[in-house]
Every structure is written in structure tokens, then in C-alpha cells.
Amino acid sequence: MDQRNFTMLCDFYELTMANGYFKKGMQNDIAYFDVFFRQVPDGGGFAIAAGLEQVVHYIRSLRFTEEDISYLKGKGIFDEAFLSYLRGFRFTGDIWAVPEGTPVFPGEPILIVRAPAIEAQFIETYVLLALNHQSLIATKANRIVRAAEGRAIAEFGSRRAQGAEGAVLGARAAFIGGCAGTACTMTDRDYGVPATGTMAHSWVQMFDSEYEAFKAYCELYPHSATLLVDTYNVLESGVPNAIRAFQEVLLPQGITDCGIRLDSGDITYLSKKARKMLDEAGLPNCKIVASNSLDEFIIRDLILQGAKIDLFGVGERLITAKSDPVFGGVYKLAAKEGNDGTILPKIKISENAGKVTTPHFKKVYRLSEKETGKAIADLICVHDEVVDETKPLEIFDPNFTWKRKTLSDFMARELLKPIFKGGELVYDLPDIQSIKDYCRAEVDALWDEVKRFENPHTYYVDLSQKLWDIKQGLLSAEKHKA
Numbered sequence: 001m002d003q004r005n006f007t008m009l010c011d012f013y014e015l016t017m018a019n020g021y022f023k024k025g026m027q028n029d030i031a032y033f034d035v036f037f038r039q040v041p042d043g044g045g046f047a048i049a050a051g052l053e054q055v056v057h058y059i060r061s062l063r064f065t066e067e068d069i070s071y072l073k074g075k076g077i078f079d080e081a082f083l084s085y086l087r088g089f090r091f092t093g094d095i096w097a098v099p100e101g102t103p104v105f106p107g108e109p110i111l112i113v114r115a116p117a118i119e120a121q122f123i124e125t126y127v128l129l130a131l132n133h134q135s136l137i138a139t140k141a142n143r144i145v146r147a148a149e150g151r152a153i154a155e156f157g158s159r160r161a162q163g164a165e166g167a168v169l170g171a172r173a174a175f176i177g178g179c180a181g182t183a184c185t186m187t188d189r190d191y192g193v194p195a196t197g198t199m200a201h202s203w204v205q206m207f208d209s210e211y212e213a214f215k216a217y218c219e220l221y222p223h224s225a226t227l228l229v230d231t232y233n234v235l236e237s238g239v240p241n242a243i244r245a246f247q248e249v250l251l252p253q254g255i256t257d258c259g260i261r262l263d264s265g266d267i268t269y270l271s272k273k274a275r276k277m278l279d280e281a282g283l284p285n286c287k288i289v290a291s292n293s294l295d296e297f298i299i300r301d302l303i304l305q306g307a308k309i310d311l312f313g314v315g316e317r318l319i320t321a322k323s324d325p326v327f328g329g330v331y332k333l334a335a336k337e338g339n340d341g342t343i344l345p346k347i348k349i350s351e352n353a354g355k356v357t358t359p360h361f362k363k364v365y366r367l368s369e370k371e372t373g374k375a376i377a378d379l380i381c382v383h384d385e386v387v388d389e390t391k392p393l394e395i396f397d398p399n400f401t402w403k404r405k406t407l408s409d410f411m412a413r414e415l416l417k418p419i420f421k422g423g424e425l426v427y428d429l430p431d432i433q434s435i436k437d438y439c440r441a442e443v444d445a446l447w448d449e450v451k452r453f454e455n456p457h458t459y460y461v462d463l464s465q466k467l468w469d470i471k472q473g474l475l476s477a478e479k480h481k482a
């Protein structure tokens with residue numbers, strides 16, 4: 001388990017507010033915060049939630065060291081009693097979250113915190129950064145994987161990632177989103193994502209000839225030799241030398257599984273020619289790998305062109321989510337508890353209708369068709385509401401309330417799982433392969449219309465009547481106050 005302490009990775013305002021709540025005697029007031037996002041990157045129809053495991057590690061290792069406290073003291077603005085309080089600071093609250101790998105939609109809570117005000121507010125930055133980063137990469141990876149229509153994607157991006165965490169955890173997220181493996185060795189060692197790879201041009205250049213480089217590699221790694229064939233000339237020398245090395249070293253040992261990698265030029269043209277040469281040389285099992293600034297659009301295009309590629313290596317555009325590199329998850333107060341324990345819903349009004357929050361302590365149901373298992377809509381309810389699958393359920397569009405639909409023969413599943421209860425971890429973190437398998441099954445349960453890249457169908461995220469009424473009530477109360 002990752003034991004690193006990221007307590008000081010907070011925004012300074014979390015400390016000034018904490019000090020303020022402490023001085024005002026509000027530190028034990030119970031607050032509810034929601035994490036949700038407003039837009040799917042790349043105009044996609046859904047996102048993939050990831051990063052919860054890192055949130056769990058963060059929460060469990062939250063503590064201020066003496067060095068942290070003397071640093072804060074040096075700022076000259078924090079109360080002595082507050083600094084002493086920080087010495088014993090731990091997370092004592094509750095957290096619910098959607099499991100990693102869940103397809104999620106704008107506007108719905110993907111993580112909920114209920115905790116004393118200082119604790120609940122303090123964790124904002126790290127919780128958001130962990131979920132935003134990995135959800136961004138898992139979502140991008142899932143697009144690339146879907147574009148490849150069953151062909152494997154290897155994540156190759158560490159060298160162009162934004163920092164070490166960007167590389168290591170980005171590769172973890174890419175696996176959740178559907179990549180088959182990663183070039184990042186640390187992600188294999190620490191998170192169990194299988195490390196895989198081919199070779200660099202420098203290996204070929206280090207030998208007196210391309211053939212010698214290939215032969216040496218086949219001798220060293222007869223069961224996993226993928227030779228990079230574009231250092232000099234793909235069709236004139238790279239592929240012929242690879243064929244010779246395979247025939248001389250591998251075939252006599254009865255090994256037919258091998259590969260070549262194309263890393264430049266017209267991938268369609270070169271892969272078709274190379275495929276023909278390999279087949280004619282008795283190497284039908286030789287896989288062709290392609291790399292070079294690939295993304296979901298180029299991969300889709302290559303497949304449409306009939307490129308003969310078995311596996312794509314994808315680096316910079318995946319690990320940086322280059323086409324739309326922000327996952328805008330936010331952390332908003334949704335309620336607080338009165339002294340008698342009653343939950344007081346809170347709303348944030350904005351000129352921008354999209355920025356008005358949905359108040360209260362909530363739960364989210366995913367509603368699916370009984371017959372097909374396909375997801376129909378998500379329903380956000382007040383925490384004490386229970387959806388009864390045995391009775392017809394009317395759902396409606398929260399913006400255009402006359403658009404209504406009655407569901408029968410549906411299944412309702414709660415998306416948010418308890419993660420922490422009274423500061424204790426109550427969730428068994430799944431292994432990475434289970435998360436990936438779950439993600440795949442959940443994406444399969446979405447209609448193709450939601451999954452297309454261009455103008456995807458907007459999946460319904462509805463409010464229960466009770467929650468809608470509470471939201472409208474608060475909206476009009478705020479209007480009257482103003």
C-alpha cells in the first residue's frame with residue numbers, strides 16, 4: 001500500500017478556512033460535500049471514474065508532521081491552539097464513492113464526504129486531483145481502446161507524461177480504461193499492470209548491422225521478440241532482416257509467436273506490405289505493432305483504411321489526454337447538519353445555470369432494463385429514498401419537467417458504496433484486473449448511442465421528485481432573500 005503522506009498537498013485556503021472554523025468553534029459542525037463533474041472531456045457521452053484507491057491511501061495517511069506544523073507556525077497567521085489541534089488531526093468522517101471503473105455522467109455525485117467541517121473541507125484538493133487525473137486518463141484510454149475494436153492497446157507514455165505521478169498513475173488509469181499493458185515498469189511493480197515493450201531505435205543503431213541487432217534480440221528473448229523495423233528502411237531492410245532473424249533463430253526452436261513494430265511513415269501502406277511479406281515467409285503469427293503519435297481518431301482511421309495492425313502502442317496523446325486535458329471534477333458543499341442531527345440542504349446559486357448545485361445528502365441509482373441489462377438513466381435521490389424495482393417508476397427531465405417516462409421491468413442499483421465509516425476503511429479495494437473487467441462490463445451495458453464519438457446521445461441523469469422539489473424550494477427561497 002502506498003504510505004506516502006500527501007497531507008500538505010492542499011490549497012492554502014483549506015488551512016485558512018480550517019483555522020477560521022476552529023476559532024469560530026465550528027470545527028465539529030458536520031458538512032456534506034459532493035464531488036461531481038460538469039462535462040465529459042472530448043465531448044464524449046460518459047467518463048470512467050478512477051483514482052479512488054489513491055484517495056483511500058491519502059485519507060489513511062493524513063497527518064501533520066512536526067516539520068509541517070513549524071512551517072505553518074512560521075506563516076504567522078495560525079492560532080497556537082489550532083496548530084496544536086493539527087497535531088492530532090485525522091479523518092474521522094464517512095465517505096461514499098462509485099467504484100473505480102464505473103461509467104459516470106455529468107452532474108451526479110461520484111464521491112460524497114460527510115465529516116466535521118475542517119476535515120471535510122481540508123481534503124478537497126487531493127481528492128479532486130486524484131479523481132480528476134485518473135478519471136481523465138481512464139476516460140481517454142477507454143476511447144482509444146474502443147476505437148481499436150478489439151485490438152490491444154499498450155500504454156507507452158511515461159517519457160512524455162507530466163511528472164512522475166502522471167506517468168505511474170496515468171498508466172494505472174489507462175489499464176482501468178482498457179489498455180492491455182504499459183511500458184511503465186513501476187506501474188507493474190506497484191500496481192500489477194503488466195509491463196510490456198519492444199525495443200528502441202538505439203538498440204538497432206548500436207550493432208554493426210540491423211540483422212545482427214535483430215538476431216541478438218531474438219536469441220535473448222525468443223518468446224517475446226518484437227523488432228523495430230523502421231530505423232533504416234521498413235520494406236527494403238527492416239522487414240527482410242526481421243524475417244531472416246525469425247527464420248534463423250525462432251522457427252528452428254518451433255517458436256512462431258513474434259512481432260515487428262512500425263514507428264513512422266504511412267502505417268496503412270507499410271503494414272499491408274509487411275503483412276504480405278511476413279505471411280509469404282511462413283510467419284502468419286508474427287504480430288504487427290504500430291506506434292507514432294496515435295490517438296483514437298488516427299486508430300479509427302487506420303482500421304477504416306484496412307491497416308494490418310494487431311496492437312497499437314500509444315504514448316503522448318493518451319498519457320497527457322492531449323485533445324482535452326482537463327477533467328473538471330469539483331467539490332461542493334451540499335448540506336450541513338444542525339445541532340440535533342437534522343440535515344440542512346445547501347445550494348450554490350450561479351448566473352450560469354450549469355453551475356447551480358444540487359443540494360442535500362444524496363444517493364444515486366443506475367436504472368437498467370431488465371431484459372437487456374442496458375443502462376437507461378441515473379436517478380439522484382435524497383439519501384432516505386428507496387427505489388422499489390417491483391413498482392413502476394416515473395422519471396422526468398429535471399430541466400424540461402414535462403418530459404416524463406414511466407419505467408417498469410427495470411433494475412435499480414445504488415452506485416455509491418460506503419468507503420469510510422467514522423474514519424475507518426470499510427471497503428475492500430478490488431485488484432486492478434477486477435477493476436478493469438468491471439469497467440469493461442459496465443461500458444458494455446451502455447447503449448452504442450451514448451458511446452459514439454460524434455454527438456453522443458445525452459444519457460439521462462434525473463432527480464427524484466422529492467429532490468427536485470427541495471432544489472426548487474431552495475432556489476426560490478434564495479431568490480426571495482436576494
Ligand SMILES: Nc1ncnc2c1ncn2[C@@H]1O[C@H](COP(=O)(O)OP(=O)(O)OP(=O)(O)O)[C@@H](O)[C@H]1O
Binds near residue numbers: 264266268298305
Ligand atoms: N495511414 C495513415 N493514416 C492516417 N494517419 C497516419 C497514417 N500513417 C501514419 N499516420 C499518422 O500520421 C502522423 C505523422 O506520421 P509520419 O511518420 O509521417 O510523421 P512523423 O511523426 O514526423 O515521422 P517520424 O516519427 O519519422 O518523425 C502520425 O501521427 C502517424 O500516426
Ligand SMILES: O=P(O)(O)OC[C@H]1O[C@H](OP(=O)(O)OP(=O)(O)O)[C@H](O)[C@@H]1O
Binds near residue numbers: 200314
Ligand atoms: O508517439 P507516442 O504515442 O508518444 O508513442 C511512444 C513513442 O515513444 C517512442 O518514441 P521516441 O521517444 O523514441 O521518439 P520518436 O518520436 O523519435 O520515435 C516510440 O518510438 C514511440 O514513437
Ligand SMILES: O=C(O)c1cccnc1
Binds near residue numbers: 157200
Ligand atoms: O516498448 C516500446 O516499444 C516503447 C516503450 C515506450 C515508448 N515507446 C516505445
